[in-house]
Amino acid sequence: MNAVSRDTMLLETPFHSRVAAMCQVNDWGNWMGYTTPNAYFDVELEYFAVRSTTGVFDLSPMNKYRIQGPDAEAYLNRLATRNVSKIGIDRVGYTVWCNDGGKVMDDGTIFRFGAADFRLCSYQRAMDWLLWCALGFDVTITDETEAVAALAVQGPTSCTCLTGIGLTDLNTLKPFGMRHYQFEGAPLMVSRTGFTGDLGYEVWVPPEKAEILWDRLFEAGKDYLIKPFGSYALDIARIETGFIQAGVDFVPAEEMVRPGRARSPFELGLEWLVDLKKPLFNGRTALLKEKREGSKFRFAMLNVEGNKPAEHSFILKGEQQIGTVTSAAWCPTAKSNIAFAQLEMPEGRVGQDYVAEIYYQRELHWTRVLAPCTVMDGPIFNPKRRRQTPAIAH
Amino acid sequence: MTDYDAIIVGGGHNGLICASYLAKSGRKVLVLEARDAVGGAAATETFAEGFKVSRCAQWLHQLSPAVRQDLKLADHGLVFAAENLATIALSAEGSHLRLAGDTISGADVSPEDEQAYREFRRKMRKYAGLMRKLYETRPPKLVEHDLRDKMTLAKLGLGMKLMGKDDMSDLMRLILINIFDVMNETFSSPTLKAAIALDAVQGTPMGPRSPNTVFTYLHRFFGEVLGYEGVSQVKGGMGSVGEALASAASSHGVVIRTNAPVASIDKTHDRITGVTLESGESLTAKAVISSADPKTTFKSLVGYQNMEVGLVRRIEHIRFKSGTAKVHLALKDLPTFKGLAPEDLSQRLIIAPSMEALETAYNPLKYDECSEHPVMDISIPTINDPGLATSGGHILSAIVQYAPYSPKGGWDALRSTFLDTVINEIGRYAPNIEQLVTAAELLTPADLEAQFGMTGGNWHHGELTMDQVLMTRPVTGISQYATHIEGLFLCGAGSHPGGNVMGLPGKNAADEIIRQGVLA
Numbered sequence: 001m002n003a004v005s006r007d008t009m010l011l012e013t014p015f016h017s018r019v020a021a022m023c024q025v026n027d028w029g030n031w032m033g034y035t036t037p038n039a040y041f042d043v044e045l046e047y048f049a050v051r052s053t054t055g056v057f058d059l060s061p062m063n064k065y066r067i068q069g070p071d072a073e074a075y076l077n078r079l080a081t082r083n084v085s086k087i088g089i090d091r092v093g094y095t096v097w098c099n100d101g102g103k104v105m106d107d108g109t110i111f112r113f114g115a116a117d118f119r120l121c122s123y124q125r126a127m128d129w130l131l132w133c134a135l136g137f138d139v140t141i142t143d144e145t146e147a148v149a150a151l152a153v154q155g156p157t158s159c160t161c162l163t164g165i166g167l168t169d170l171n172t173l174k175p176f177g178m179r180h181y182q183f184e185g186a187p188l189m190v191s192r193t194g195f196t197g198d199l200g201y202e203v204w205v206p207p208e209k210a211e212i213l214w215d216r217l218f219e220a221g222k223d224y225l226i227k228p229f230g231s232y233a234l235d236i237a238r239i240e241t242g243f244i245q246a247g248v249d250f251v252p253a254e255e256m257v258r259p260g261r262a263r264s265p266f267e268l269g270l271e272w273l274v275d276l277k278k279p280l281f282n283g284r285t286a287l288l289k290e291k292r293e294g295s296k297f298r299f300a301m302l303n304v305e306g307n308k309p310a311e312h313s314f315i316l317k318g319e320q321q322i323g324t325v326t327s328a329a330w331c332p333t334a335k336s337n338i339a340f341a342q343l344e345m346p347e348g349r350v351g352q353d354y355v356a357e358i359y360y361q362r363e364l365h366w367t368r369v370l371a372p373c374t375v376m377d378g379p380i381f382n383p384k385r386r387r388q389t390p391a392i393a394h
Numbered sequence: 395m396t397d398y399d400a401i402i403v404g405g406g407h408n409g410l411i412c413a414s415y416l417a418k419s420g421r422k423v424l425v426l427e428a429r430d431a432v433g434g435a436a437a438t439e440t441f442a443e444g445f446k447v448s449r450c451a452q453w454l455h456q457l458s459p460a461v462r463q464d465l466k467l468a469d470h471g472l473v474f475a476a477e478n479l480a481t482i483a484l485s486a487e488g489s490h491l492r493l494a495g496d497t498i499s500g501a502d503v504s505p506e507d508e509q510a511y512r513e514f515r516r517k518m519r520k521y522a523g524l525m526r527k528l529y530e531t532r533p534p535k536l537v538e539h540d541l542r543d544k545m546t547l548a549k550l551g552l553g554m555k556l557m558g559k560d561d562m563s564d565l566m567r568l569i570l571i572n573i574f575d576v577m578n579e580t581f582s583s584p585t586l587k588a589a590i591a592l593d594a595v596q597g598t599p600m601g602p603r604s605p606n607t608v609f610t611y612l613h614r615f616f617g618e619v620l621g622y623e624g625v626s627q628v629k630g631g632m633g634s635v636g637e638a639l640a641s642a643a644s645s646h647g648v649v650i651r652t653n654a655p656v657a658s659i660d661k662t663h664d665r666i667t668g669v670t671l672e673s674g675e676s677l678t679a680k681a682v683i684s685s686a687d688p689k690t691t692f693k694s695l696v697g698y699q700n701m702e703v704g705l706v707r708r709i710e711h712i713r714f715k716s717g718t719a720k721v722h723l724a725l726k727d728l729p730t731f732k733g734l735a736p737e738d739l740s741q742r743l744i745i746a747p748s749m750e751a752l753e754t755a756y757n758p759l760k761y762d763e764c765s766e767h768p769v770m771d772i773s774i775p776t777i778n779d780p781g782l783a784t785s786g787g788h789i790l791s792a793i794v795q796y797a798p799y800s801p802k803g804g805w806d807a808l809r810s811t812f813l814d815t816v817i818n819e820i821g822r823y824a825p826n827i828e829q830l831v832t833a834a835e836l837l838t839p840a841d842l843e844a845q846f847g848m849t850g851g852n853w854h855h856g857e858l859t860m861d862q863v864l865m866t867r868p869v870t871g872i873s874q875y876a877t878h879i880e881g882l883f884l885c886g887a888g889s890h891p892g893g894n895v896m897g898l899p900g901k902n903a904a905d906e907i908i909r910q911g912v913l914a
Contacts, residue, residue, distance in 0.1 A: 071699070078699065100704035100878075132707050136698030279663045282702050285878065288664075 010035040013060035014149040014210030022228050029231055032125070034061035037230040044332065047236050049227035050196050051333045054155040056217065056228045059202065060210070063108075064148050065120045065130055069139035072116045079133050079282060080110065081265055083275040087112045090178040092191050096265050096273055098283030102290055103253035103262035104270075105129065106246050109193060111178060119144070123246040129254065133282070149210035153217065154200030154237075157224035159391040162190065162201055164220030165213075170201070171390035184212050192391075195234060197241020199385045199392065224394060239338050240331035242301055242379025244268060249299075249326040249340055263342070264290055269299035297323075298348035302339045302356065303380065304328070304373040310339040310356040315373070317354050322347045325356065334380040339373065350377040396678040398424045398649075399913040401669055402685060403656050403695065404847070404886065406434020407457075408900030409685030410639035410648075412885040414465050415904030416683075417646035421913045424677065425648055426669065428655035428847065433636015434685070435846050435853060436895050442833030444785040445724040448632035449837070450846050451853070452720075452773050452791050453479075453625035453742065456617035456896040457635065460530070470641035475629040475779035478622070480741045483589040484823045488733020491585040495623050501585045510580050514590075521565055521612055522619045524553045529616065529891040529898055532874045532906050533864040570860065573607040574749055588746040592769060596793060597853045597893070599715035601756030602749045606859050613858055613892060625742050627778050635895060659684065659695040659882065666881030669695075680913050683903065685886035687848060687855035688712060688868035696879065705878055708869035712888075713857045714850030716839040717759045717796035721770075721816045724833040725788040728774070729824035740777035745770045745823060759796040764812050768819055770794045787832070792816065799839040799850055809836055854893030855886050864890060875903040876910070883907055 011034045013019070024041045036058060040046055049055040067075060076084040080095040087093040089112050096107045108122035120126070130141050153162055163170050166183065167190055173179050178191045186209045194200035205213050218226055238245065246252055253262040264287060265274050274287060300323075304310045307330050315323040323343035331338050339356060347354075351374065358369040385392055400416050402409045405427030417423045431437065435450035454474075462472070480494035483501070491501035496512045503511075527549050528534075534543035534550075554562050568576060573594040577587035591602040594611035598604075628634050640650055657672045659682050668678035684691040688709055692698065698706045728739060746752055746769040755765040771793040776783045783789055794816055801808050813836045820827050839851025848855060856868050865873045868888045875883050885903035887893035907913065 074699070078703075100702040129703070132710075133703050135706055135710070136693075136700075280700060280702075282704075285664075285702070 013058050014207035015058045015060060015151070015214050018211055018214040019058055019228065023230075027230070031061045031231070032063065036061060037228075038232050039230040040228045043230070043232045043236075046227060046229035046233035047332060049225065050155045050198060050229055050233065050237050052156065053225035053227070054153060054158045054161050054221055055196075055233070056214075056226060057152040057154065057230075057234060058150075058228075059152050060149045062145070062150060063122045063125055064144045065122070065126060066142040066144050067118045067120060067130070067139055068116060068142075069137070070116055071137040071139050072118055075134065075137040075139045076110060076118060076120070077278060078137075078280055079130070081274040081281055081283065081287075083278055084110060084118075089114055092176045092178060092193050094273070096268075096270055098265065098287070099253045099262075100283060100286065101253065101262070102264050102283035102286030103256070104250055104265055104268060105253045107244070107270075111191065124252050124255075147207070148204050149207045149213075150202055150204045151213065151217070152194050152196075152200065152202050154194045154196040154198050156199055156385060156392060157221070157226070157394050158200050160394045161217060161221035161224050161226055162203070163393075165216045171393055173391070174389045175387055184209050188213075195243055196237040197243065197379065197381055197386060198237070198383065199388070235327075236329045236331060239327050239329040239340065240334055240379070240381040242381075244299070244340060245327065263297060264295060266290060266295045267297040267299060267342070295345055297342050298345055300341045300343050300348040301376045301379060302341055302354070302373040303376050304337040304339050304356050304358075305371045306369065307337055308358050308360050308369055308371065309337065310358045310371065310373070313339065313359070314357045315341050315343060315354050316357055316370075317347065322354065331381065336380050337371075338380060348375055350375050396668065396680055398422050398677065398679040400424070400681045400683055400907070401426060401677060401679040402683045402885070403659065403669065403691070404428075404434065404685035405432035405636070405640070405650060405652065406685050406886065407436050407635060407639055407895055407897055408886050408903075409434070409683075410636070410643050411461055411465070411897045411900030412683055412685065412904045413648045414639070414643040414646050415901060416907065416913065417643065417648045418464075419908050423648045424679070425643065425650045426654045426656050426671070427650065427652045430652050431633065431636065432640045432650060432652060433633050435848070436632040436635040437846070438631030438633025438782075441722045441835040442724040444783060445722075445787070445789050445833065446631060446782045446784070447722045447789050447791050448628075448773075448775065449722070450720065450842065451632050451895050452771075452775070452793065454628050454632065454635065454895055455622045455625040456620060456894045458530075458897045458901060459620055461897040461901055465639065465642040467638045467642060470638040470645070472635060472638035473629040475627045475775070476740060477626040479624050479626065480738075481589060481624055481744060482734070482738055482741050483585045483744050483746065484731060484734070485585060486732070486747065486822050490734060491583070491589060493586075493589055493624075498586060501583065503583045503586060507581050507583050507586055511586070514580055515618075517561060517564065518612065518615050519619055520557055520561055522616050524550065524557065524565075525612060525616055525891075526619055527553050528864065530902070532902055533867065533890040535865050535873065568608045570605060571608055572603050572605050573611055574602040574753070576608055577602070577749060584748040588748050588752055589744060591749050591752055592744055592746040592771065595752065595756070595795065596771065597716065597718050598857065599717045599759060599796075601753045603753055609860060609863075610858055613894070616896075627773065627775060629779055631775065631779070631782060632895070656695060658697065659691070661696070661700060661879060661881075664880060666879055681881045681883055681907065683883040683885050683907070685884075685900065687714070687886055688884060688888040689714065689849045690847060691884065696882070702878065705869070705871070708871070712862065712868055713859070714852045715857060716799060716842075716850050716852040717756070718851070718853070719794045719797040719812075719839060720837040720842065721792045721794050721813065722835040722837075723790040723817070723827075723831050724783070725790055725827075725830040726832055727830055728777070728788050729790070729820075729827045729830055731824045739774050743772040743774075745772065745819065756796050759798055762798040762800060762802050764798065764801060764808065764815065765796045766815065768794050768796065768816055770816070770819070772820070790820070790827075792820070797838055799843070805838050805840055809838070812836060853887070855888030856892075858892050863892065867892065875906045881912070
């Protein structure tokens with residue numbers, strides 16, 4: 001478990017030998033202490049693999065916590081804002097969790113293996129908080145980040161590629177469903193989940209099966225134009241489909257230093273994840289108060305005119321600055337310039353028009369563009385194939 | 395419609411005081427006490443056949459005069475067996491030091507020390523007077539900009555200004571440092587320094603060199619600005635305080651049930667509904683007010699699983715360490731202390747030969763070991779109150795430091811050894827003590843926790859350190875008696891201003907609950 005090395009500052013994932021071999025541009029980043037590729041060969045082409053064929057992303061560094069014991073469901077219901085009792089066995093639920101002040105600490109997914117057996121995947125390291133939450137509950141919490149290797153296999157031909165390595169009848173798996181297979185003599189779990197907004201799966205295996213999984217998958221996907229993709233391509237895909245990211249679109253509440261910089265689920269457009277009817281969950285009292293008294297900010301997805309990504313832009317209403325952009329990208333499939341913004345209430349209603357103040361540089365020359373933008377009603381990329389069951393076969 | 399307006403969990407002195415004030419304001423109040431008698435740490439109990447003793451607290455030196463007057467405790471049976479006792483710091487050679495009011499005599503004191511003692515007391519009275527402005531009201535919060543809190547702070551600021559420049563800057567210098575340094579810069583007599591330093595470390599897991607011990611001294615000294623001069627002995631033992639408070643409470647209509655341990659404090663989604671007893675009986679109320687310590691209240695009674703996690707984390711971080719034990723000896727006859735006049739046996743006797751001896755006694759506590767030469771605060775209550783030994787003989791009761799909560803090897807193995815250590819130590823001053831002992835009892839911090847429900851055996855319900863007082867007592871966010879859970883209040887020593895039989899947490903809590911009108 002404790003694969004801490006004195007020689008290298010960053011850890012390698014179980015797929016590293018294969019990832020490194022395919023990482024032609026040798027562009028690496030640090031994801032939670034692991035060395036992971038920002039790009040493999042060309043960001044745009046990697047992105048188009050996700051949207052047109054199949055892209056493969058090594059998500060092993062994702063923090064994974066196993067939560068087991070008689071009180072596991074009650075424990076998660078106290079931790080998370082959504083009603084975990086409604087997540088069936090072999091189902092997955094997206095959720096956020098809050099501090100006492102009702103501000104979002106992190107978002108992640110809950111995988112339900114059994115009545116009293118769950119896995120929580122989080123962006124942040126969460127063990128400390130999870131253990132504090134465990135006081136008073138009969139649960140055991142195990143960090144299995146290193147014990148489980150995982151790949152995201154995303155794109156229109158992903159089901160076909162995975163069926164090719166022996167995951168029979170995978171096309172009948174519904175979105176947010178999980179299924180268990182045997183692979184090379186080891187258990188393999190596949191969930192129809194992902195961070196791209198497309199048809200896609202995440203495949204979870206013991207680390208010793210990681211390399212053979214990669215090899216078999218790329219072999220099976222060869223005819224379906226399977227490609228690896230890095231974090232830059234993922235960023236475009238997730239913005240296009242409207243997924244926020246911890247540490248980018250909000251400050252994890254317990255890391256916040258300056259008062260007022262954290263955001264509630266309401267302020268991140270995640271009201272649908274908050275079940276105020278639950279008797280108790282962390283942040284409930286504060287969220288009820290916010291519900292009564294109103295939020296300070298609103299999350300808005302903006303469609304920005306032009307093709308200059310509105311990165312770090314101010315959003316203006318006339319002369320007045322009413323918010324800032326947290327994520328922005330030119331989205332190739334939607335052929336739109338999308339930005340996520342935090343706007344001061346009561347701004348940000350669907351259809352409202354603002355101006356994004358965009359700065360960009362060409363050959364040391366800074367240019368300012370005042371690009372009109374409109375608040376969208378939901379994400380711009382939301383294809384039918386994402387939900388379609390049985391999944392399309394090729 | 396609820397069974398009661400308020401249910402008070404715990405019939406200790408603070409619980410009873412809070413109950414009385416609420417009942418006086420016209421509310422229907424129930425007090426639930428787990429033990430068979432009320433009073434909590436103010437308890438008189440039989441420790442050996444024919445010998446009753448103040449089994450936890452042994453002196454009265456801080457009980458709020460406002461409480462005594464408002465609740466007419468004298469009319470309800472609070473009688474002193476002896477008031478304003480002198481403190482006699484024992485010397486093994488028989489040259490004892492006597493501290494009474496502003497005067498010191500005997501031992502090795504010089505005229506300079508006598509003068510310095512008067513000056514020291516003058517200054518301490520000034521500082522304790524300033525504390526009184528904070529102690530007799532709810533602690534101010536700093537960020538909410540509440541007018542009432544601003545007034546408290548303004549009064550404090552003005553009080554500091556009025557102290558004069560020298561005393562004010564000296565307070566700022568002293569408040570965070572240790573009693574060891576202050577004693578060395580003020581006095582030359584080792585006995586005098588140690589006598590004062592003992593007061594600073596009693597009931598704490600600290601030695602005289604520990605930072606924060608000037609503050610704990612001031613907390614102890616606080617009684618002097620309430621009209622007490624030294625300690626007093628209650629007739630019938632400290633249990634009489636509990637009885638007088640119970641009688642006062644009953645006269646205002648408070649219902650008191652003993653042998654009624656609370657199993658849980660109950661809540662719905664959003665608010666407290668009442669309590670369930672260990673017997674299974676459920677009772678409802680508009681508010682539940684807990685005089686149990688904050689950890690017992692939240693961990694055992696509310697249940698961490700029923701609270702938000704940030705609060706759980708803060709409660710778990712409260713420090714509850716103690717290094718204080720109680721020893722009770724049943725004696726055939728009065729012991730003879732070398733060089734001590736028999737009439738002085740009725741005073742407060744302390745064994746703390748020097749600050750170095752205090753610090754040396756403290757050192758083992760850091761490693762969960764017992765002192766080899768413990769220091770102590772001794773009462774022979776049967777001289778002023780012979781009725782405590784019903785069939786003759788005498789009692790020696792001592793507050794003993796330092797004994798850890800869970801020593802290496804466990805108390806089962808160490809209990810008789812430590813008791814012998816204590817008796818031997820007394821024997822250095824009163825050589826015949828060993829032959830006189832007919833029965834002996836040691837209450838370790840773990841015993842005090844088990845018997846009196848004080849987490850860690852800490853009689854303040856949470857250490858009195860600068861990070862655990864005022865707006866951070868018991869924790870930030872619930873410092874003004876109301877908690878995060880609607881309808882749940884705290885009124886015990888774990889709340890501002892803290893422990894000792896003082897009664898201000900109970901009174902302040904009642905004031906605040908009445909002011910908020912939550913029971914109306």
